[in-house]
Amino acid sequence: MGLRERKKTETRAALAAAALRLALEKGVDNVRVDEIAEAANVSPRTYNNYFPSREHAIVAGITASRALQVAAELRSRPADEPLADSIIAAFAEQYREPPSQAQALITSTPSLREAYLDSVTSMEPPIAEVIAERLGKSELGASVLAAAVSAAARLAVRRWVDVRPSGLVVVPAGSLEDHLREAIGHLAPALR
DSSP states (O other): OOHHHHHHHHHHHHHHHHHHHHHHHHOGGGOOHHHHHHHTTSOHHHHHHHOSSHHHHHHHHHHHHHHHHHHHHHHHSOTTSOHHHHHHHHHHHHTOSOOOHHHHHHHHOHHHHHHHHHHGGGGHHHHHHHHHHHHOOOHHHHHHHHHHHHHHHHHHHHHHSEEOTTSOEEOOSSOHHHHHHHHHHTTGGGGO
């Protein structure tokens, strides 16, 4: 990665971290784009080059690093392990802790849930790379499977974290790994 790309990555990460921190401190509805930009030491115009809304920036505070962590965990799994099992383990590793305050904020705020659904696609390219490497799939085939894996993981998390109308987050019985195993199990034949 060249200097320019590294600077862009750092700026995006700084904006996402500032947005998430401010949302947790002040509440989503009380955060303004100019505050996020100021906290990240950039102009509002620069902010607009990175995120279409404050919701997308807030959500990126969680999802940006998660995509890289899932891919790194996938790559560290044994090559002879079935890919579906590797994917389940890689995603489960990211959710070993109880839902964080940030995850609760996302799941309890409709505008953030919508932005989260948009941002989940950021997890797909690194997963597609691993699928292509492990299965020898074409770029399109690997991208399709990565999108399916991403959707299955999102649905498993949604089942694991139950948001009540009061905003209370309840983690139902069973582990996230159980929910991931069930959801990704539907994809297992395609991941062989």
